[in-house]
Amino acid sequence: MKKHILTYGLCGGVLIVLLKLVEYRFLVVEHSIEIYGGLIALLFAVLGIWLGLKLTKNKETIIVREVPAPQSFTLNETRLRELGITRRELEILGLIAGGLSNREIAEKLFVSENTIKTHSSRLFDKLSARRRTQAVQMGKELGLIP
Amino acid sequence: MKKHILTYGLCGGVLIVLLKLVEYRFLVVEHSIEIYGGLIALLFAVLGIWLGLKLTKNKETIIVREVPAPQSFTLNETRLRELGITRRELEILGLIAGGLSNREIAEKLFVSENTIKTHSSRLFDKLSARRRTQAVQMGKELGLIP
DNA sequence: TTTGTCGTCATACTTTCGGGTGAATTAGTT
DNA sequence: AACTAATTCACCCGAAAGTATGACGACAAA
Numbered sequence: 614m615k616k617h618i619l620t621y622g623l624c625g626g627v628l629i630v631l632l633k634l635v636e637y638r639f640l641v642v643e644h645s646i647e648i649y650g651g652l653i654a655l656l657f658a659v660l661g662i663w664l665g666l667k668l669t670k671n672k673e674t675i676i677v678r679e680v681p682a683p684q685s686f687t688l689n690e691t692r693l694r695e696l697g698i699t700r701r702e703l704e705i706l707g708l709i710a711g712g713l714s715n716r717e718i719a720e721k722l723f724v725s726e727n728t729i730k731t732h733s734s735r736l737f738d739k740l741s742a743r744r745r746t747q748a749v750q751m752g753k754e755l756g757l758i759p
Numbered sequence: 760m761k762k763h764i765l766t767y768g769l770c771g772g773v774l775i776v777l778l779k780l781v782e783y784r785f786l787v788v789e790h791s792i793e794i795y796g797g798l799i800a801l802l803f804a805v806l807g808i809w810l811g812l813k814l815t816k817n818k819e820t821i822i823v824r825e826v827p828a829p830q831s832f833t834l835n836e837t838r839l840r841e842l843g844i845t846r847r848e849l850e851i852l853g854l855i856a857g858g859l860s861n862r863e864i865a866e867k868l869f870v871s872e873n874t875i876k877t878h879s880s881r882l883f884d885k886l887s888a889r890r891r892t893q894a895v896q897m898g899k900e901l902g903l904i905p
Numbered sequence: 906t907t908t909g910t911c912g913t914c915a916t917a918c919t920t921t922c923g924g925g926t927g928a929a930t931t932a933g934t935t
Numbered sequence: 936a937a938c939t940a941a942t943t944c945a946c947c948c949g950a951a952a953g954t955a956t957g958a959c960g961a962c963a964a965a
Contacts (some may be wrong), residue, residue, distance in 0.1 A: 654802075673820040679828035699941060712893030714921070728943050734923060744951085745892055745922075747858030845911065861952070874913055880953065890921085891952075 689756035696755075702736045703757060705729060710749040710758050835902035842901075848882045849903060851875060856895040856904050 693703065708718045715733065719726040733745065740755075742748035752758040839849065854864045861879065865872040879891065886901075888894035898904040 673822055675822045677824050677826055680825045682827045712896040714890055725944055727945055750858040871914055
């Protein structure tokens with residue numbers, strides 16, 4: 614803003630000098646004062662318009678629109694290490710969240726049901742959960758599962 | 760827009776007349792030509808600025824900023840009726856998803872644990888779920904719970 | 906008034922879950 | 936080679952969850 618005003622002033626100064634030259638060399642001697650005034654009027658009008666445009670250049674209307682969240686899930690590896698949860702345990706947490714029973718998980722992973730029990734037990738310990746539903750809840754809160 | 764230009768022109772005309780009067784009565788006779796030029800410059804500059812402002816008055820830059828909406832959940836009432844799930848059952852589904860046990864839910868709602876069992880049983884039937892984790896999963900998919 | 910839905914509760918039984926303990930195997934590190 | 940972490944598996948027991956069935960009262964609709 615200050616820059617514009619400064620520029621405006623400089624242009625004015627230059628113009629004055631220019632006018633002086635014009636005045637003494639051609640116009641006043643050869644033509645009428647109307648031309649002189651008209652020139653000044655024209656130039657300053659143009660400058661004024663330019664300044665006006667500059668002054669209003671930054672009129673912006675910001676519209677904030679909410680778009681549906683793009684479902685970007687990124688695993689919170691830090692928390693994983695903090696809690697000491699292993700890959701296998703995380704995998705099982707995901708399957709539990711998927712609504713599978715221990716037996717189904719065991720079949721899916723080709724291991725015994727007891728193994729799944731061991732994993733989930735340790736998982737619950739690390740998550741401070743007592744039930745699988747609670748574990749799912751915490752897992753979501755901690756950013757371990759989507 | 761045209762109105763503005765017209766006004767501008769009229770102002771200019773009035774000014775010319777005014778200047779003529781000023782010219783012949785005071786200024787040119789008594790003062791130097793610089794005052795005359797300065798006056799014209801000032802007036803036209805003001806007019807120019809005014810016109811510039813008018814011209815750009817409606818030129819607003821509209822910036823649309825898209826912001827991810829923070830999980831706006833709306834209950835799917837239609838599906839609720841389709842499945843014949845009652846308010847109470849939905850309430851219990853929510854608490855199950857929150858990781859509560861049947862006993863905890865019973866205490867929270869001041870009813871017996873058997874009641875919760877009955878409700879959840881019927882709920883699982885309607886959701887075609889065999890386990891509470893599965894019910895939670897389906898509930899989320901069907902838009903019954905956040 | 907009858908009918909139907911909803912919410913409540915109970916009893917009995919089966920299945921699943923979760924806790925505790927111990928241990929073998931594998932893979933990676935020092 | 937020794938050590939550690941991760942994974943695997945087993946057995947037992949109690950708690951929680953789920954199934955099946957029946958019942959009762961409130962309340963609204965037909």
